[in-house]
Amino acid sequence: MKASFIIFIILTTILMSACGTGPPTASSDPVDVVQRYLQAKVAGDRDTLAGLICSIQEANLDREALSFSGVKAQINDMVCQYTENSNVVTCSGAIVADYNGENTDFPLVNYTVTQEDGQWKWCGEAP
Amino acid sequence: MNNSNGRLTLQNNTSMLKVLIVFKQIGFCIALPFLFTGLITPLLAPSPISVATAFRRAVIYAGPGDTFQQTGFLNPGLEIRVVERNQTGIWVRIQRVDEAENVVQDGWVISAYLNRDTDLQFSTIPVNSTLLDSQPSNVNSQSMAKLYQAPILPIISDEMIEIFNLGQSLGNQSHVITKVGDSLSASNQYLIPLANTRRELGPYDYLAPALDFYTRAGITDSVAARIGLSTYAVFDPLWADKEQCQPNESPLNCEYRLKKPAISFLMFGPNDVRSMTEDKYETQMRSLIEATLAHGIIPVISTFSAHPDEEFFWQSINFNLKLVALTEEYQTPLINLWAAARILPDFGLDQDKVHLKVSGFDYLKYDTGHEAFYGVSLHNLLSICVLNQIYEKLNVEVNE
Numbered sequence: 001m002k003a004s005f006i007i008f009i010i011l012t013t014i015l016m017s018a019c020g021t022g023p024p025t026a027s028s029d030p031v032d033v034v035q036r037y038l039q040a041k042v043a044g045d046r047d048t049l050a051g052l053i054c055s056i057q058e059a060n061l062d063r064e065a066l067s068f069s070g071v072k073a074q075i076n077d078m079v080c081q082y083t084e085n086s087n088v089v090t091c092s093g094a095i096v097a098d099y100n101g102e103n104t105d106f107p108l109v110n111y112t113v114t115q116e117d118g119q120w121k122w123c124g125e126a127p
Numbered sequence: 128m129n130n131s132n133g134r135l136t137l138q139n140n141t142s143m144l145k146v147l148i149v150f151k152q153i154g155f156c157i158a159l160p161f162l163f164t165g166l167i168t169p170l171l172a173p174s175p176i177s178v179a180t181a182f183r184r185a186v187i188y189a190g191p192g193d194t195f196q197q198t199g200f201l202n203p204g205l206e207i208r209v210v211e212r213n214q215t216g217i218w219v220r221i222q223r224v225d226e227a228e229n230v231v232q233d234g235w236v237i238s239a240y241l242n243r244d245t246d247l248q249f250s251t252i253p254v255n256s257t258l259l260d261s262q263p264s265n266v267n268s269q270s271m272a273k274l275y276q277a278p279i280l281p282i283i284s285d286e287m288i289e290i291f292n293l294g295q296s297l298g299n300q301s302h303v304i305t306k307v308g309d310s311l312s313a314s315n316q317y318l319i320p321l322a323n324t325r326r327e328l329g330p331y332d333y334l335a336p337a338l339d340f341y342t343r344a345g346i347t348d349s350v351a352a353r354i355g356l357s358t359y360a361v362f363d364p365l366w367a368d369k370e371q372c373q374p375n376e377s378p379l380n381c382e383y384r385l386k387k388p389a390i391s392f393l394m395f396g397p398n399d400v401r402s403m404t405e406d407k408y409e410t411q412m413r414s415l416i417e418a419t420l421a422h423g424i425i426p427v428i429s430t431f432s433a434h435p436d437e438e439f440f441w442q443s444i445n446f447n448l449k450l451v452a453l454t455e456e457y458q459t460p461l462i463n464l465w466a467a468a469r470i471l472p473d474f475g476l477d478q479d480k481v482h483l484k485v486s487g488f489d490y491l492k493y494d495t496g497h498e499a500f501y502g503v504s505l506h507n508l509l510s511i512c513v514l515n516q517i518y519e520k521l522n523v524e525v526n527e
Contacts, residue, residue, distance in 0.1 A: 041365070060362075062407070067360040069402040070309075095365070099310065099355035099398075100479070107369055125364055125374040 030082045030113040030120040034089040037122040038108065041065075042073040042095055054114050054123035071097040071104075078108060088126045089113055177209040177252060179221075179241045187234035191218030193470050194261040194275055198234045209252055212238065213260065214280055215512050216249040216331055217467065217498060217505075237470055239496025243329045250333040261466060270444045274430070277451045277463045280512055283520040284458035287425045291389060291521060294423025299387045301521075304341050304514065305349050307361060307379060307415070308394040311431070312352040316485040316503045318392065318510065322346040329494035331508070337515035338491075341390075351382035357402065358395045358411030362418075379415070383422045390517060391424045392510055394464075396431040396446050397481050400439045409449040416457050427513050428454055430465040432502060434473065434480040460517075462509045468502055475502025 033052055040048035046065035053064065078093035091108035110126035181203045188195040191213035201207065201221065211220035216238055223232040241247065260279045263272035295301065306312045322342040328334060350368045351361055360366040362377045372381035383391075393415060399408050412428075419426040430450050433443035447465050454461035468475035468483075477484045483502030486492060491511075497504035 063359045063362050066403065066407075067357065067363040067366060069359070070357045070398040071355040097355055102354055104354055106365055109369060109374070127374050 028120075030089050031080045033113060033120045034080050034091065034111050034122055035078060037111075038075055038078065038091070038095070042068050042075060044069050052122050054116055054121035057121075057123060068095075068097060071099045073097040075108075080108075082113070087113055177247045178206060179209055179247055180204050180206055181236070181240050182242050183240050185236040185240040187221070187232060187236055189234060190258050190262060191220075191235045191255070192259075192261040192275075192466075194263065194265045195235065196262075196265070199232060201232065201236055201240075207232070207241075209238075209241070209247060211255045212249055212252045213258070214254055214256070215509065216252070216333075217279075217508070219252065220255065237499050238330065239499030241496075243494050243496060247330045248332045249330045260463075268444075270441070270448060274444055274447055274451065274463075275466050277430070277461060277466065279463045279467045280509065280516065281454070281460040281462070283460060283516050286458040287460065287517070288520065290420055290423055290425050291517075292423075294389055294425075297387075297423045299389050299423050300344070301389050302340055302343050303386055303388040304346065304390045304392065305351070305382055305386050305388040306392045306394075307349060307351040307382065307419075308392075309352075309356045309398045310354040311397060311483055311506075312349070312392070312394050313354055313356070314482075314485065314503065315348070316489070317483075317506060318346050319348070320488070320490050320507065321511065323490035325490040327490070327492045327494040329492075329496075331493050331511075334511050334515050337518035338511060340518055341514050349382050350385065351378040353378065355398065356395075357399050358408060358415060359403075361395075361415065362411075379418060383419075383424060388424055390427060390514065391419050392427045392429065393419070394429040394431060396443065396450075397433075400433075400442050400446050405442065405445045405449055408446050409453065412450065412453055416453060416459060420457070420459075425460065425517065427460045427462065427510070429462040429506065429509075432465055432468040432474045432476055432483065434476050437480050460513055462506075462513060464506055464509060467509060468505055471499060471502060471505060475505055477502075 037049065037052045040052065041064060044065055046061065049064050050061060053061065057064070073095055075095050076093055078091060080089050080091040082089050088110050090110045093108045095106040095108070097104045097106065112123045112126045113120050114123045115121070181201050183203055185201045186197050187199045187201055189198050201223070205223060207221040207223045209219045210222055212218065218235050219238040219241070220235050221232070222230050225231050261275040263275045266272040266275055304318070306318050311317065321338060322345045326338070350371055353366065356366060356378070361379045364372070364375050364377055367376055367378045367381050371385060372378070376384070395412065396408070416426050416428070428450055430447040431443065433440050437443070451461065473480070473484070475483050483506060485503045486497045486501040491507065492504070493508065498508045
């Protein structure tokens with residue numbers, strides 16, 4: 001009885017995970033790419049950034065990874081949305097940087113996204 | 128750049144050269160008779176020696192800097208003669224004589240320790256241009272000795288005149304200056320007070336013409352001088368002021384587009400030293416210099432002060448040495464603030480040992496010697512000295 005219950009739980013778990021959609025991947029969701037880019041940027045996570053930026057931004061990878069290294073930064077109230085066929089993700093909220101107890105706000109704006117090798121990539125600020 | 132008709136009124140000790148330049152400009156034949164009427168003779172006459180007293184005990188050094196040998200003390204109240212000054216006037220050579228006119232003390236002291244309620248005006252004091260700003264052989268640390276070796280003020284190179292001319296062809300404004308840097312530059316006590324019409328230059332009267340020229344349009348905040356800004360962030364559009372800057376425009380490019388300055392004062396380091404290697408710092412500063420030059424803007428770079436009790440002191444020395452090397456390579460002006468600030472209490476730094484100490488005045492106040500007590504006052508003074516050098520060099524170049 002006990003063994004069959006455990007088998008039932010395992011099978012159910014496998015079945016649910018197979019049927020579920022799971023978390024969106026970078027390639028499927030431009031909003032997720034931009035949000036993960038912004039989070040990686042304030043965290044100075046170079047490796048994650050490398051996988052999220054488009055090829056023309058690759059030369060700026062050091063800058064992207066290190067521009068918040070002198071401050072403690074976090075993102076507040078981030079909300080982003082993608083308009084179909086626009087290649088633009090519009091974000092609101094702000095990065096708040098704390099330097100020696102003094103806060104500076106950097107409002108989030110509109111970002112260009114592009115598809116490279118079937119994956120969405122962050123590609124700079126949108127005009 | 129406008130040629131000032133007031134050049135004949137300049138009474139510093141390069142007056143002879145300037146008179147000759149004026150001769151060349153207006154025609155020697157026209158100027159010659161003035162020699163005989165004696166109108167120009169007063170400019171050529173030996174400068175009077177100023178008499179002063181110290182308000183506090185001052186160490187006397189063998190040269191204009193704290194690395195020179197100490198030769199004695201000047202006690203307050205004793206009357207001395209000021210016979211020479213260094214290029215800035217921060218140091219003066221004094222002599223004290225006895226009743227028989229024998230010189231009993233002769234050496235260099237910090238001019239801010241002298242009472243400035245006298246007629247002391249540096250335009251009338253001869254400049255000693257033979258002594259260096261320091262004697263590095265007296266410094267134990269090799270890297271500190273190297274940093275001391277860099278002059279406090281630069282000589283403006285011919286390359287910078289070419290950059291200025293490039294800037295003019297790009298539409299830069301010859302009298303506009305700006306600043307780029309972290310919180311030390313962003314401080315409203317740095318450069319902004321230059322434009323305040325209230326001004327107490329004290330003995331630094333020789334700086335007035337250049338100050339007038341470079342502040343005629345005012346000096347406003349810079350979008351490329353922000354709290355926490357680093358040599359990476361200055362190139363990052365995310366750090367740009369979204370109300371004034373365009374999408375994908377870095378704070379640096381935005382500031383240069385908005386102001387079209389001729390001169391940009393750059394100082395990074397106190398933040399960067401905490402978060403990057405000296406090689407990355409060198410790379411970023413190189414990019415900053417090249418970007419500024421490409422805009423036809425003269426980059427004036429400052430070394431930064433550091434406190435020996437601070438964790439990053441020796442790293443700061445290495446960062447500053449990178450600046451010295453870069454400015455030598457590009458022939459760009461360098462202010463050796465690090466060396467100049469060594470004589471100030473706490474090296475000119477505030478309690479946090481990072482930021483420069485401010486006087487609290489929103490105007491220039493050198494009549495009471497602030498430059499020897501507050502780091503920002505010193506930084507402002509040295510910046511004005513560089514402006515004065517560029518101003519004079521450009522005038523000479525234009526006249527030629």
